[in-house]
Amino acid sequence: MMAIKETSGEVLSPEEGSLYPALHRMEEAGWIGAEWVVKENGKRARIYHLTAAGKKQLAMEEARWTTVSLAINRVLREA
Amino acid sequence: MSVWTRVWNAFRGDRLNRELNEEFESHIEEAVAEGRDPEEVRQVFGSMLRQREASRRVRVAAWLDGLKADVIFGWRQLRRNRVTSTAAILSLALAMGACVSAFRLIDALLWRPLPVTAPERLFALSRAELTFEGKPTHFDGWAYPDFVLMRSAAKGQAEFVAVSYTDRMDLTYASDEEMEKGLVQYVSGWMWESFGLHPALGRLFTQQDDRVPGAHPVAVLSYDYWSRRFARDPKVIGQTLRIGNQLLEIVGVGPKGFTGTEPGTVTEIFLPTMMHRSVTRDDSTWHRILVVIPPGTGMEPLRAKLDAINMAFEGARAKGFTGMSQQSIDNYLHQRVEFLPASSGVSELQEDYQQALEWLGVLVVLVLLIACLNVANLMSVLAAARAREMALRVSIGAGRWRLVQMVLVESAMLSGLAGGLGAMFAWRAAPLVLSMISSPDNPARLILSPDWRVLSFGVVLIVGVMLLFGMLPALRASAVKPVSALKGGDDPHARRRTMHGMIAVQVAFCFLVLFTAGLFVKTFQRLSHIPLGYSPQGLLLLESVAPHGKLPQAWEQVADVLRTKPGVERVAESGWPLMASSSNNAVAVNGGPPSVDLVYFLPVSPGWFETMRMRIMAGREFLLGDVNPGAAVVNQTFVKRFFNGENPVGRYFEEVGDDGLRQHFLVVGVAVDAPYRSVREAQLPVAFVPLHEVDAKGVVQPEDSTTFLVRMAGNDPTAPMARAGELRKAVAAAGAGIRVSNARAQQELIDGQTVRERLLAMLGVFFASVALLLAGIGLYGVLNYSVLQRRREIGIRVAIGARGGTIIRLVTRSVFSMVVAGLIAGVGLGLASARYMESLFFQVKASDATMLAIPSAVILAVAAVATVPAVLRALRIDPVEILRAE
Numbered sequence: 017m018m019a020i021k022e023t024s025g026e027v028l029s030p031e032e033g034s035l036y037p038a039l040h041r042m043e044e045a046g047w048i049g050a051e052w053v054v055k056e057n058g059k060r061a062r063i064y065h066l067t068a069a070g071k072k073q074l075a076m077e078e079a080r081w082t083t084v085s086l087a088i089n090r091v092l093r094e095a
Numbered sequence: 096m097s098v099w100t101r102v103w104n105a106f107r108g109d110r111l112n113r114e115l116n117e118e119f120e121s122h123i124e125e126a127v128a129e130g131r132d133p134e135e136v137r138q139v140f141g142s143m144l145r146q147r148e149a150s151r152r153v154r155v156a157a158w159l160d161g162l163k164a165d166v167i168f169g170w171r172q173l174r175r176n177r178v179t180s181t182a183a184i185l186s187l188a189l190a191m192g193a194c195v196s197a198f199r200l201i202d203a204l205l206w207r208p209l210p211v212t213a214p215e216r217l218f219a220l221s222r223a224e225l226t227f228e229g230k231p232t233h234f235d236g237w238a239y240p241d242f243v244l245m246r247s248a249a250k251g252q253a254e255f256v257a258v259s260y261t262d263r264m265d266l267t268y269a270s271d272e273e274m275e276k277g278l279v280q281y282v283s284g285w286m287w288e289s290f291g292l293h294p295a296l297g298r299l300f301t302q303q304d305d306r307v308p309g310a311h312p313v314a315v316l317s318y319d320y321w322s323r324r325f326a327r328d329p330k331v332i333g334q335t336l337r338i339g340n341q342l343l344e345i346v347g348v349g350p351k352g353f354t355g356t357e358p359g360t361v362t363e364i365f366l367p368t369m370m371h372r373s374v375t376r377d378d379s380t381w382h383r384i385l386v387v388i389p390p391g392t393g394m395e396p397l398r399a400k401l402d403a404i405n406m407a408f409e410g411a412r413a414k415g416f417t418g419m420s421q422q423s424i425d426n427y428l429h430q431r432v433e434f435l436p437a438s439s440g441v442s443e444l445q446e447d448y449q450q451a452l453e454w455l456g457v458l459v460v461l462v463l464l465i466a467c468l469n470v471a472n473l474m475s476v477l478a479a480a481r482a483r484e485m486a487l488r489v490s491i492g493a494g495r496w497r498l499v500q501m502v503l504v505e506s507a508m509l510s511g512l513a514g515g516l517g518a519m520f521a522w523r524a525a526p527l528v529l530s531m532i533s534s535p536d537n538p539a540r541l542i543l544s545p546d547w548r549v550l551s552f553g554v555v556l557i558v559g560v561m562l563l564f565g566m567l568p569a570l571r572a573s574a575v576k577p578v579s580a581l582k583g584g585d586d587p588h589a590r591r592r593t594m595h596g597m598i599a600v601q602v603a604f605c606f607l608v609l610f611t612a613g614l615f616v617k618t619f620q621r622l623s624h625i626p627l628g629y630s631p632q633g634l635l636l637l638e639s640v641a642p643h644g645k646l647p648q649a650w651e652q653v654a655d656v657l658r659t660k661p662g663v664e665r666v667a668e669s670g671w672p673l674m675a676s677s678s679n680n681a682v683a684v685n686g687g688p689p690s691v692d693l694v695y696f697l698p699v700s701p702g703w704f705e706t707m708r709m710r711i712m713a714g715r716e717f718l719l720g721d722v723n724p725g726a727a728v729v730n731q732t733f734v735k736r737f738f739n740g741e742n743p744v745g746r747y748f749e750e751v752g753d754d755g756l757r758q759h760f761l762v763v764g765v766a767v768d769a770p771y772r773s774v775r776e777a778q779l780p781v782a783f784v785p786l787h788e789v790d791a792k793g794v795v796q797p798e799d800s801t802t803f804l805v806r807m808a809g810n811d812p813t814a815p816m817a818r819a820g821e822l823r824k825a826v827a828a829a830g831a832g833i834r835v836s837n838a839r840a841q842q843e844l845i846d847g848q849t850v851r852e853r854l855l856a857m858l859g860v861f862f863a864s865v866a867l868l869l870a871g872i873g874l875y876g877v878l879n880y881s882v883l884q885r886r887r888e889i890g891i892r893v894a895i896g897a898r899g900g901t902i903i904r905l906v907t908r909s910v911f912s913m914v915v916a917g918l919i920a921g922v923g924l925g926l927a928s929a930r931y932m933e934s935l936f937f938q939v940k941a942s943d944a945t946m947l948a949i950p951s952a953v954i955l956a957v958a959a960v961a962t963v964p965a966v967l968r969a970l971r972i973d974p975v976e977i978l979r980a981e
Contacts, residue, residue, distance in 0.1 A: 031141030032126075036118065037149035044153050061121045 030087060036086050105159040115147045127650055145543065162504065164928070169505035176477060180509065186869055187513035190466040191556055192520025193459040193583055193862070198552050199525040200454050203541040204359060204445055207548065208438045210352045212291030213387070219437040220245075220255075220384035220401070227419070227693060235441065236260070236380035239368065241408045243400050247701050254387040256286045259370050260443075261360045263536070265640070265836050266338045272827075274834065277320075278538075279338065280362040281371045281382065284311075287349075289387055296321070297332040297347030297949060305367040308374050313367065314343040318351045319786040320363035339642070341370060354542060356385060356437075359444030361540045363763070377412055378753075386434065386569040394434060402432040416959045417755035419681055422691045444539055448532070450935055451851050457928075458862050459610065461604045463560070465866050469873040470595045471564040475594060478502070478568045485572050497815045498573035506565025507557075515555040531854050533895070534847050536839060552971040567593075581943050591884070594877045595909060599917040601870050602954060606921025608866040609950035612859030614929065615941055617946065619856035621938045622849045628769030629673075633664075634841035635815035636672045637803040639826060641833045644797030647787050654700075656829040657805060661754070662814070665806040667706040670698035672802050674844045677772050681751045689751040694738060695771045695779045696750070698723060698786045704766060706806045714744035714764030721785040722795075724758035731768045733780035749781075760784065775847050775937060800836075815840040849927065855935065867953065871961040877888055878910055878965035889969055890977030901968055906969045907962050914958045918951050 019027050044049045047070030052060050066074065104111050119140070122831070126136040140146075164959035174182040208214035221235040239257065246255035259281035266277045283289075284305025292299065295318050304311040314336060325331045334345050343366065355362030373379035388394065406428070413424050435441070478485075488498060525543055533539040635655075641649070648669060657666045670678075678696045704716040716728060727748070744764065749757040760782065768778045788796040805822060807814040819838040825929055826835045846853075882889070889902060897905075929941030939946070 032122070032136075032139045033119065033141035033143065033146035034149075036115070037153060038145055040150045040153045059121060059124065060117060061125070062118050080409075082278075 045073075046070070077085070101154060101156040102159055104155045105163055108155070108160070111151065111154060112147065114145075115150050119143055119146065141868050161500070163656055165501045165504040166508065167727075168501065169508050172477075172505055173508060179473050179477065182872065183473055183509055184513045184516065186466045186865075186872070187470060187510060187560065188516035188520060189865060190459070190463040190517075191510075191513055191560060192517030192524060194463050194556060195517060195521035195549065195553055196524040196528065197452070197456045197459045199521060199543055199549055200528060200541070201456055203543055204439075204442075204452065204546055205449060206439055207358075207585065209290075209356065210292075210349050210350070214438040216387050216389065217437045218386045218388055218434040219441045220432065221435050222405070222430045222432050224430040227426055228691060229422070234380070235383050235435075235664050237375045237382055237384050238377045238380050238408075239371075239382065241405060242382070242384055244404050244408055248400055248404050249386075249397060252392045253389065254285075254289045256283045256289055256385045256387070257382045258282045258286065258356050258385055259368070259371060259382040261355060261357050261362050264338055266336055266364075268334065268336050271642075271834070274836070277336075277338075278360060278363040279354075279366060280357075280364070281368045282356075282368045287315075290353075292350050294347040295350055296329060297345070297645040299349065300365075300367055305369050308369050311367045311369050312341060312343045315347045315365040315593055316345060317347050317349050317354055317362050319361050319363065320355055321348045324363070333571075334377045336364070340387070343370070347632065352542075354540075356383075356440045357442035357444070358440045358441045359448075359539050359541060360626055361542075369755075377408070377795070385437060385441075388434070398432060398434060403431050405430065416753055418689055418751040418753050418757075420689050420691050421687070423556075423681065423947065426691075438785050444532075447851060450932070451855055454611065454932055455855070455858060458859065461608050462862050462866050462869070464563075465601050465604050465608075465869045465873075467560060467564040468601045469869050469876070471567055472594050472597055472873055472877055474502075474506070474564060474568040475571070475877060478572045479880070479884075481572070486576070489576075495573045499569045502569035502572050503561065503565050504642045506561045506569065510557050510561040510565070513560070514553060518553060528854065528858070531850075531857075532850055534843070534850070536837065536843075537847065561834065591881055594880070595913045598874060598877055599913040599920070601873055602914050602917025603920040603924060604956075605866045605870040606918055606950055606954060607924050609857075609953060610921070610925040610946065611932065612856075612863035613926075613946055613950055614936055614941060615852065615855040615859040617939045618935070618937045619852040620622075620772055621846055622852050625774045626768075627774075627845070628767040629707040631841040631845055632810060632812050633807040633814055634707070635805040635807065635819060635822065636675075636837075636839050636841055636844070637805065637822060637826060637835045637838075638672065638675075638837040639803060639833050640800045640836045641798070641831075642937060643832070644799040645831060645833060646795060646797050649833065650798060651700075653826055653829045653831050653833050654803060654975050656825055656849045657803060660822060660825060662808050662818065663805055663822075664808040665702065665706040666704040667804045668700040668801050669703055669804060670786060670801065672804075672839075672841065673697065673707075674770065674772060674774075674843060674848065675802075680753075682693070682737065683749040683751050683757065684747075686749070690737070692780065694733065694737075694750070695781045697771070697781065700786045701784050702784075703804065704728070706804050707771060708806075710767040712765045712767055713742055714762070716764055716766075717783075717785050721763070721787070723784040723786070723788045724760055725789075726763045727760035727784055728764040728766050728783040729762055730766050730778070730781040730783075732778040733782060734765055736780045746863045748782075774845065803835075804841075812842065815842075851935075852937070867957055870954070871957045874910065874914075874958055874961040874962060878906065878962055881910075882906055882965045882969045886972060887977055889972050890974040892972035893972060902969050907964055910962065911958070914955065918954060922947055922951070 039048065039050075043050055043064070047067060048064045049067050050062050050064045053063050055061050119904075123133070123136050123140060127133050201400055209217065211217065219235055220237070221233055223231070223233055225231055237257070242255065242257050249255060261278050261280045263276050264279045266279070267274045267276050284300050285302040287299040288292075288301065294315075297315075299315055300311070300313050304313050316331065321327060321331065331345055332347065336343050336345065349365065352730075354360075357363075368374055368382065371381065373381050388397070392723060409428060409430060413428055416424050416427075419427075432812055439445075485498060499835065505964045529539060529541055529543070639653075654668060657663055679693040680696065682694045683689055699717065701717045701719055701721070711728070712731065714728070717726060729737075729743060736747065737743075737748060742765075743762040746762050748760055748762065750760060751757050766781075766783065769781075770776075771779045771781050786798070786801070788798075790796060803826070805815070807818065811817075816839075823835040823838055825832060885906075889905070892905070925947070933941075
């Protein structure tokens with residue numbers, strides 16, 4: 017979350033908690049997997065990882081985003 | 096995450112919440128560990144509750160979550176109104192159980208297709224015809240030579256299979272001393288292949304095993320019999336069994352589930368038709384014909400072709416009927432071949448019970464409707480009490496369908512619980528009813544194992560019942576308007592009107608059930624009070640056989656042995672028991688032409704009438720010297736029909752055989768009329784002839800079967816069967832080569848003819864009582880509710896001087912007018928439907944005033960009793976208390 021905030025130059029500053037419903041939705045869709053691990057301090061934490069389907073989805077979404085943003089840029093510039 | 100995880104998560108809501116919380120906490124802890132300010136971290140995280148709900152929605156099947164909440168809430172509601180719920184569940188369970196039982200029986204007997212390939216293409220060949228006397232009838236029995244002609248004519252168009260009427264025969268797997276009974280069916284060798292059946296063990300016989308009369312001693316056991324009799328011992332293949340003088344080898348076991356072609360009878364042993372003793376005879380109709388008609392064959396042309404062949408066959412045969420009147424022959428040749436659908440097989444039990452079971456089905460559906468109306472009324476009362484709760488739910492934003500779902504879930508729980516209980520009831524009830532139909536001599540067995548058909552019927556029933564009684568209250572509850580509900584209720588009369596309407600419908604149905612039950616009971620009473628002409632109590636029948644035939648002296652010697660046994664009063668013999676079988680021929684009086692009306696014969700020994708306690712009206716009974724042909728005792732109907740009612744003693748008549756052979760008989764006595772074949776039909780002309788038969792040269796003929804009639808001393812109705820085993824052994828021990836093949840009481844034979852009527856009467860009374868009880872409870876509930884609701888009104892009326900009578904009228908008037916309206920509708924329904932049941936009645940008229948009056952009076956009486964508590968409650972209303980409470 018901090019990373020998003022910093023990279024976007026504080027333009028995007030979502031609530032940190034809203035990360036979780038999003039993660040759970042992606043998990044529901046099968047794009048990411050999750051498992052509970054026990055950390056050094058003895059507490060449990062949930063670790064997420066991309067699945068094969070998730071990687072494919074990410075590539076597809078990225079490509080689409082690039083196409084769309086390029087198109088919008090072009091339209092804006094020509095106008 | 097799959098649908099199943101989401102469904103699963105709905106049942107572990109708390110655990111899911113804990114996991115989400117843990118995940119959020121670990122996020123915050125990590126942030127704090129990185130050195131961030133805890134306050135700031137929590138703020139940036141956002142509302143934990145909101146995130147959790149958002150995640151939950153993703154991870155839980157929402158509909159299920161709501162459903163779960165409804166179930167828990169519904170369960171609480173049911174438990175809160177414990178008495179009402181129990182009453183509703185029990186009454187529904189009874190009605191649903193009865194429905195499922197009726198379905199199981201009807202399905203097993205009438206609907207379930209035979210386990211053969213394409214049962215829908217299976218037809219039974221039958222003929223619409225006239226009896227010799229000219230009465231229209233249907234008959235599906237055929238002579239084998241006729242079958243052969245028709246089969247070859249239809250070659251390529253349809254496949255013909257002959258299946259005999261299943262016969263309960265004496266057979267043994269070892270010696271004569273170990274005889275047992277077995278249900279035997281003779282079937283065409285190619286039946287197995289035509290039906291697409293495969294053996295469970297060994298082989299099934301084929302066309303090759305069914306070519307030459309008497310030359311194919313092979314047998315196939317049914318799977319069911321193999322399991323019961325041989326505990327599925329594979330070594331049974333190759334074993335032999337003996338039936339009469341035939342030694343047969345078991346070659347295989349039929350497929351599981353195939354129990355023959357007669358629902359109600361589980362065939363035990365299949366034999367090729369060629370092994371039947373009458374296979375070459377053209378005058379013995381001993382088998383049915385099943386026809387597999389492939390698609391593409393025109394039914395009508397085929398039927399016409401078969402009709403022509405059959406007419407030619409019967410016409411040629413009738414040329415030999417020289418001993419018959421032309422009228423009888425014309426009647427006989429009035430035949431029309433027809434195809435009857437036989438996808439579920441053909442059997443006598445089907446014919447006997449089809450209508451009875453259908454009516455039973457209607458009765459149980461009526462009881463179910465009454466129960467549903469009752470529960471709907473109860474639910475309406477409960478819903479009225481919950482109007483405020485519903486209004487509150489609507490005002491805080493509950494959608495209409497959400498409320499419908501909530502109420503329906505409650506209904507579903509009621510009907511589900513009732514369905515479960517009902518299933519247990521049906522589990523026991525269907526076999527019980529079947530055992531009432533069955534008798535040791537004529538065992539009725541149906542495959543009643545629960546299959547997907549029964550299961551889906553049950554599910555449809557539960558859902559149907561739920562919608563039937565739950566939909567109305569659900570819709571009404573959901574349509575509640577918060578404003579009016581919170582104000583103290585909208586139009587209270589609307590609800591009452593619906594409830595009153597339901598009372599009228601209930602009463603109409605209840606009347607119908609009571610009315611039919613009354614007709615069935617009356618029918619049974621009439622049948623059991625038919626004058627028999629003799630005393631059946633204490634009469635034991637020992638149907639005995641002598642495999643190679645024995646002379647009368649041998650039979651008489653056995654009778655003497657029986658006479659020495661203690662408790663035996665008298666012993667006589669007859670060819671067969673009265674009402675067990677029949678034999679008829681035309682007669683001629685004064686050398687005239689053969690009669691159209693046939694005369695029924697029974698050979699009996701001297702002393703038979705005395706043993707039966709059958710009165711001789713004139714003349715005498717048989718003496719030792721009487722022989723057949725020679726002397727005869729005729730009954731009163733015979734005298735009326737052939738001697739114009741004049742005393743016939745000393746006069747002659749002739750028995751005329753089909754072949755024209757005439758035998759002279761001198762009438763020596765007149766016996767009182769007694770049902771010869773069936774208690775249901777009008778008295779037949781009967782001629783009793785001596786058992787001692789002599790041929791044309793006067794030589795005494797051996798007998799291979801005779802029935803010993805044993806009269807027990809005393810009046811104990813159980814005495815005959817209690818002594819049967821002992822006397823049976825005594826016959827074998829007499830050493831005359833005579834053996835008892837069947838022992839039964841005469842009373843059993845008589846009762847056997849009214850089994851259907853007794854069943855209908857008993858079940859009718861049972862369902863009538865249930866219907867009456869339910870209607871009473873319903874009436875009580877509605878009245879009680881209306882008194883509660885009109886408390887204030889009644890209080891005010893009392894305060895301004897209304898007397899008790901006025902109050903009673905106020906409370907009961909509308910309900911009683913509904914009861915009367917229901918009764919009138921019920922009478923109409925009853926009279927209309929009685930016409931369809933006529934064939935089930937015996938000397939009973941549906942339009943009989945008492946048959947209509949009794950149920951009406953009973954219902955009115957029950958209604959009166961049901962109103963008492965509500966009336967008392969209304970009378971006890973204290974105006975002061977009511978007005979103070981306002």
